[in-house]
Amino acid sequence: MLVLPSQILPSWALLPNIQFDRHAETLIAELTATLETRGCSPIDARSFVITILSCLCQDGTARGIAMRPRQEHVSPQPGQKRIVAPSHLVPRASVNQPIIRIVARQLVEESNREHGHEPPPILLELLEILAMRIDALANEPNWKNILTQPPDYQRNRVFELHYELGGYPAFNLFAAQLHRGLIAHIREVESETNEVRDQILRATLTAPRALIPVIPESWLRTVTANDVSELRLIFQTAAQRLENIENSTRLEYVNELLTLITSAADPRVREFKSCRWNISDTESDFDDVVETHSERGDFDEAHEDDLNELGYIGIAERTSFTNLDLFELNGLDRKRARRQAQWIASRKTFDANVTVASPSVIPLHEIALGYQCVLQRPNDAIQSQLNRVTQFVVFDLLVHTGRPADWITAIELGACSPELSGYPAPIFDPEFGCIFYTPQSYPTIPSRLQPPMHSSPERIANWKVDLERHAFAHIPLEFIYHLPLSPTQVALLNWLMEIRRRAIESLPHVELGTFDADAGALFLVPDQEGFRQCQPNDIKNLWHEIAEHIAQVHWCWSKRGGFNFSKSFDGYYVSRYGLNPILATYVSGHVPKHLECPVHYSLVNTSQLAAEYHGAQAAFRADIEREFALSQRESQIQHLPWLDLKASETESSAATSLGSWRCPRAETVQTIITSLAKATQGENPQQAHNARVTLLAVLLQVTTGVRPYEIAELLRTSIDFSRQELTIGHAGRYHKRPRQVPIATQLVPLIQCVLQRTRERSQLSKHSALLWLYDANDLIPATQARLENIWREAGLDEGLAPSQIPSLYSLRHLYASHALAAGIPNHIVRAMMGHQAVGSALFNADLQRDVHVVFKQARQFAEQMLQELGYDASQF
Numbered sequence: 001m002l003v004l005p006s007q008i009l010p011s012w013a014l015l016p017n018i019q020f021d022r023h024a025e026t027l028i029a030e031l032t033a034t035l036e037t038r039g040c041s042p043i044d045a046r047s048f049v050i051t052i053l054s055c056l057c058q059d060g061t062a063r064g065i066a067m068r069p070r071q072e073h074v075s076p077q078p079g080q081k082r083i084v085a086p087s088h089l090v091p092r093a094s095v096n097q098p099i100i101r102i103v104a105r106q107l108v109e110e111s112n113r114e115h116g117h118e119p120p121p122i123l124l125e126l127l128e129i130l131a132m133r134i135d136a137l138a139n140e141p142n143w144k145n146i147l148t149q150p151p152d153y154q155r156n157r158v159f160e161l162h163y164e165l166g167g168y169p170a171f172n173l174f175a176a177q178l179h180r181g182l183i184a185h186i187r188e189v190e191s192e193t194n195e196v197r198d199q200i201l202r203a204t205l206t207a208p209r210a211l212i213p214v215i216p217e218s219w220l221r222t223v224t225a226n227d228v229s230e231l232r233l234i235f236q237t238a239a240q241r242l243e244n245i246e247n248s249t250r251l252e253y254v255n256e257l258l259t260l261i262t263s264a265a266d267p268r269v270r271e272f273k274s275c276r277w278n279i280s281d282t283e284s285d286f287d288d289v290v291e292t293h294s295e296r297g298d299f300d301e302a303h304e305d306d307l308n309e310l311g312y313i314g315i316a317e318r319t320s321f322t323n324l325d326l327f328e329l330n331g332l333d334r335k336r337a338r339r340q341a342q343w344i345a346s347r348k349t350f351d352a353n354v355t356v357a358s359p360s361v362i363p364l365h366e367i368a369l370g371y372q373c374v375l376q377r378p379n380d381a382i383q384s385q386l387n388r389v390t391q392f393v394v395f396d397l398l399v400h401t402g403r404p405a406d407w408i409t410a411i412e413l414g415a416c417s418p419e420l421s422g423y424p425a426p427i428f429d430p431e432f433g434c435i436f437y438t439p440q441s442y443p444t445i446p447s448r449l450q451p452p453m454h455s456s457p458e459r460i461a462n463w464k465v466d467l468e469r470h471a472f473a474h475i476p477l478e479f480i481y482h483l484p485l486s487p488t489q490v491a492l493l494n495w496l497m498e499i500r501r502r503a504i505e506s507l508p509h510v511e512l513g514t515f516d517a518d519a520g521a522l523f524l525v526p527d528q529e530g531f532r533q534c535q536p537n538d539i540k541n542l543w544h545e546i547a548e549h550i551a552q553v554h555w556c557w558s559k560r561g562g563f564n565f566s567k568s569f570d571g572y573y574v575s576r577y578g579l580n581p582i583l584a585t586y587v588s589g590h591v592p593k594h595l596e597c598p599v600h601y602s603l604v605n606t607s608q609l610a611a612e613y614h615g616a617q618a619a620f621r622a623d624i625e626r627e628f629a630l631s632q633r634e635s636q637i638q639h640l641p642w643l644d645l646k647a648s649e650t651e652s653s654a655a656t657s658l659g660s661w662r663c664p665r666a667e668t669v670q671t672i673i674t675s676l677a678k679a680t681q682g683e684n685p686q687q688a689h690n691a692r693v694t695l696l697a698v699l700l701q702v703t704t705g706v707r708p709y710e711i712a713e714l715l716r717t718s719i720d721f722s723r724q725e726l727t728i729g730h731a732g733r734y735h736k737r738p739r740q741v742p743i744a745t746q747l748v749p750l751i752q753c754v755l756q757r758t759r760e761r762s763q764l765s766k767h768s769a770l771l772w773l774y775d776a777n778d779l780i781p782a783t784q785a786r787l788e789n790i791w792r793e794a795g796l797d798e799g800l801a802p803s804q805i806p807s808l809y810s811l812r813h814l815y816a817s818h819a820l821a822a823g824i825p826n827h828i829v830r831a832m833m834g835h836q837a838v839g840s841a842l843f844n845a846d847l848q849r850d851v852h853v854v855f856k857q858a859r860q861f862a863e864q865m866l867q868e869l870g871y872d873a874s875q876f
Helices: 022-036 042-053 099-114 121-138 141-147 157-165 169-189 194-214 228-239 247-265 286-296 301-309 334-351 364-375 382-401 405-409 457-473 487-505 536-553 566-574 581-588 593-601 606-632 666-679 685-704 708-712 745-761 784-797 810-821 826-833 848-868
Strands: 277-279 312-314 427-429 434-437 481-484 524-527 530-533 603-605 657-659 725-728 739-742 772-775 778-781
Touching: 022 042, 022 121, 022 141, 042 121, 042 364, 099 121, 099 157, 099 169, 121 141, 157 169, 157 194, 169 194, 169 247, 194 228, 194 247, 228 247, 364 382, 364 536, 364 606, 382 405, 382 487, 382 524, 382 536, 382 566, 405 536, 481 581, 481 606, 487 606, 566 581, 566 606, 581 593, 581 603, 581 606, 581 657, 593 657, 593 810, 593 826, 603 606, 603 810, 606 657, 666 685, 666 784, 666 810, 685 708, 685 725, 685 745, 685 772, 685 784, 685 810, 685 848, 708 784, 739 848, 745 848, 772 784, 810 826, 810 848, 826 848
Parallel strands: none
Antiparallel strands: 277 312, 427 434, 434 481, 524 530, 603 657, 725 739, 772 778
């Protein structure tokens, strides 16, 4: 059974930024399992269910979707005095079907009507299966109160409209347009306060609730949603049936209902320009400012001066909100135009969704049909064989790397050179089984450490000196990245190289030296003169051919406008097969907005990257093989070519490190920590106390990833010994509320020792600072600068040069890198470090359900870090 998510519902029917609660997630799993028993693949079944629920569950709950529309007619709202004679009320056509069945069927029919087709029977059958299963669940005690209780109408106005109007003949005609128009209004006012938002939505809902119950079916038999003049006449006639209201109110109802229907007839597709930042030679506040602006997603004009003062320059075109060429901003004052533009930009979160529920993710069976389309080509002549194999391998790399077509077609064959010369094309080196490349920019590395291109020898020499100094305290930077290839991918490329060599040798008339069997462009396609390098347009043509092939199998399939596989790569490898999102960015070459900060902080070992990528790819290929077998039917193709190829045994290149530009060397950090631990036993009590406090600050940062200034600002009330937790930060400009992080059990004695020694020397209140340092004979609250000085002195005492001592802030990079290397999920690392997109709160929607698991994992890793650094808690 083949199901295309793109066939189910159009994108305009999906509500933005939905976060399903625990009950809704459980229901999704239950319905997904039901569809799997009917032959749907897991990813398509889950996508089908999520897409359907995303049309109704505006508040993220499952409440009410098994309810029936009301038996009685819609009653007037408070403050409205309209009266309708009983003879004018239209009886409801059906009130026995659950809301999800009525709305989903109407939207499916409207979606397919837009493409000139009737809804395929398979989709209607699946809707019936879901409706029957939901009805069955609604009779179970555990689900009855969830599925049959109405949701909070203040938070789910979409459900309110369907619940009030479901069953009227007019609703059956206008359901899709009303749904689309209401979603547009919700998106328009979602940035307003609750009071303003409720007022606008209530006024929007009044028109259909007033007019639709009094429109007979006979009036609608010859009219469509595009006949504005006919609709206006019908609505005006219906408005005359409303008594005891003013004519201006009747006209307002007519205009609002027309607006909901007609404005939704032309859905708008908006494109957004991304913005990347680089740092100038000033790097003092590089990390904090990047993470602050990235977390807030705030590119308002009010903060442009802050960025300029810190030395930021845009390396991509920036567009001011109020300079956007959008007709929605015409006629608005500056404040409202900026707010409207911010709302438009907020859609980027929804439009750039990379989960398997996104309509942009290519379904698994479509990928299998893509392979089938390429394999069904004649392969008699060597030129035809080369063309077929080239298209097959290119398509395979598009699917399994997420790289754009222009990057893949530019790959050359040869050996990787350790010297940098400009930004050469990617190189496939058969000896190492990897594709080496240099990025166009290194946005996470300060400009003074980036390779100077087209500079004088003096500038290059100074750059090498800066690199050497940087490498004293930090792990050396890598500027030549490599894309790890699985044994299957290497075998496919070797297969291509063999066909390529034979094809070149079969053209004696080609001038010697024009093509080299062991160098030059990797992907060649035949032309009139022999061969030429494969171009992105060739891939675009291939995608069009694949689209036509899919359309022959699925007659109601709607062809997509592009062939970008990046969302599908993330949708499968990250969402389904568990590849760490940080590692996925180095495979696909693109960094989603919500991963900018984690990528900036994280050191990635390429051996771990290759191992996890190979494991996820093996699972992905197994599913493709299964879907490919199902798509064969009576085809003569037996199986996929890679099943006949011997997997390559070429060893991958030596492990290198990518990512974080100032991740400190672990042995250096361990040396300084050992020096501080020795100093705590010194004869001078004041120096011993300062060393003890600094040691505690360092260990807290290494085991939690918090910022140095957050450590210095800790209060005594920030510690909860019963739960072994720290409360970091406070509600302010950048953070909505504090976050809690767990403390390693081994640090509890040290914290108690610091508190006791401080209490012996000074009478402090419970709201005073946690960390105090001696300045001469006086105890003063610790500051980041004082802690940094003691940290550096401890390193100097161990014989380290000043250039070998990393900053305290670099310990934050150490935490993130080691946590991801230890397998800690990315969202937990983000939460611990305060990289939440909605603020610094630990308990976001993803973490709130499993907070105990989160704390357990974070605490176990903290204890592991202390063990790696050689910390001994028995001396405190």
